[in-house]
Amino acid sequence: AQSVAQPEDQVNVAEGNPLTVKCTYSVSGNPYLFWYVQYPNRGLQFLLKYITGDNLVKGSYGFEAEFNKSQTSFHLKKPSALVSDSALYFCAVRDRTGFQKLVFGTGTRLLVSP
């Protein structure tokens, strides 16, 4: 069964600094990987995905993520954080056999200080 780990409950970064939110995955075979963001009392917004191809994926709002197969990681990055990026971030995975299941990590709270 597929699973995702987000080792950090919270990441703190100053505005203007680069940010990284970590994600590692476990699936049989090659994964489909996703990042979502959730603001308080709202649904989840899709940020970006890795299906195949280039290991560096660019998404919405200046976010990008790097797929690393040898380390089974898919870390979310942004070169310059904004206060408005403060939110809850979830990494998610499908595997290519049980693809109907979209499984989420435990989430990482990002706090960007002015």
Added chain:
Amino acid sequence: DTEVTQTPKHLVMGMTNKKSLKCEQHMGHRAMYWYKQKAKKPPELMFVYSYEKLSINESVPSRFSPECPNSSLLNLHLHALQPEDSALYLCASSQLQSEAFFGQGTRLTVV
């Protein structure tokens, strides 16, 4: 249009009530999902419909009953819920293997 619409936004119900949550998408997606999310926790998968047929039930109690009347609509019928069922209920849709788009959720409180 990447919108999934859920109604109602908020619902308070007693433990003996029957209510329904509704979800609608017009993106032509053939997979639709119900998730339950408790505060500060990740969404937990409840049900998946694929081509309007129930394909995954994550051992959800029978007091939750999903229904997919057509390819655009997904309902979740609620009956005899418990206070611990209070949560944010999220609907999502996707092409089968791609990213899922989520609605804003229904905040359910069981009293």
